[in-house]
Amino acid sequence: MTDEAYPRLQPSGSEELLAAHGVEQLKRNGVPDSEMVAARFKCHRVLMAELTADLESLGYSPLGIGWTDIFDARVRGPINAARLRRLGWLPLHRLDGPAQRSADGASSLWAVVVDGRVLGGVRVHNGRVAHTAVESVLARSRQRKEVSLREVFELRELRRLNSAFPDSSAALTVAADIESRLGGRRLARWASGRELHAPAPLRRVRSARRLVIALSGVDGSGKTTLRTGLVTELERCGVPVSTVWVRPGMGLGVIAGFAGWAKQLLGQDPTPGIRSVATQPSEEVAPLRSRGGVVGWAWAMLVSCSFLIGVWRQHRAADGVVIYDRHLVDALATLDFAYAGVNLWVPHHLVRALLPRADISLYLDVSTEVSVARKPDDLIGATAVRRQLEAYERWLGVLVPTARLDAMYPPQELVLQALRIILNEPRTAD
Helix, strand or coil: CCHHHCCCCCCCCCHHHHHCCCHHHHHHCCCCCHHHHHHHHHHHHHHHHHCCCCEEEEECCCCCHHHCCEEEEEECCCCCHHHHHHCCCEECHHHCCCCCCCCCCCEEEEEEEECCEEEEEEEEEECCCCCCHHHHHHHHHHHHCEECHHHHHHHHHHHHCCCCCCCCCHHHHHHHHHHHHCCCCCCHHHCCCCCCCCCEECCCCCCCCCCEEEEECCCCCCHHHHHHHHHHHHHHCCCCEEEECCCCCCCCCHHHHHHHHHHHHCCCCCCCHHHHHHCCCCCCCCCCHHHCHHHHHHHHHHHHHHHHHHHHHHHHHCCCEEEEECCHHHHHHHHHHHCCCCCCHHHHHHHHHHCCCCCEEEEEECCHHHHHHHCCCCCCCHHHHHHHHHHHHHHHCCCCCCEEEECCCCHHHHHHHHHHHHCCCCCCCC
């Protein structure tokens, strides 16, 4: 992404604050690029057209339409949910943060979908909007457990407009400290004297239970593409998302180096065992000396424990909806593939017992030929892929996924299918 992707959207008086940040920092801080701005203006036009008969007002960010991921639509009476579904919109109640939900059920959150793409979100209010603009900004920060430049700019603008502010707020103090570091003074009343980089975390914020989504499938099935699409679509409508990506054998570092040195000392090939197994050209797998007996079992245990530690480290740091790129069935199939001949009873049970649970598990079906074709430069050959798929099928008979998706569908169609499953929405007729 280039700097040209960011239009001149700076809020009044904030040009110098934005200038201090690069493209990736702007993206991380909720500053919309040109594609996002275009989607939000289109979302606004769609909302005005589809809700015009019921609409009393349509609220958006104090910074303008281009900065708005969730529009506030105040309507005159209850909206027929079936009508919104017929438009292709998706209800996001399952993913809505508790701080943003209406206690009396008078508001509902929807993803506005047009031509199979999410344009943005809309919160439909039947009656008075529950939160003031300031309260909405602070509630969003609490939900995300951080304060970004977007919140700083919105609070600065609301301060300029003389909106009512609370006497104290942890999120407001963090925003003021970010502004202070950048040389701003509009929020100085709430500053603590620190200078913080944006985005800055909010401390001691208790998280509600998060929805955990697991994407599984052999290499080349499209897990990463699906994960990226889901993150993009959910974030477009204001849903915070985190990802977890770990596989058995990753992150061994010094341990892997020591193992290579020990193999050389014992007169064995120092090449990592997984590479040797992955490049095996024949269906007949020649057992590796390092993968047999007590040594093989001990190494499988070490890899399993390291894997679980890595997963939990990422899982505990995650916020919002948590999407796993690989999960339980992938870990078990990888162990079976990489440690053929080793007694894996204990590693299997350890991983099954201690891996964080997924609320929804999606498996991407793909053939050996397609998998290899999609990963032409990968070390894993056709024989290894075939053996992994056999391991997957064994475990899928025990760990039945929420749904199996055909990986041959176009990526955006797969994203929409996955979203409907996640939101427990039936597929609409073509």
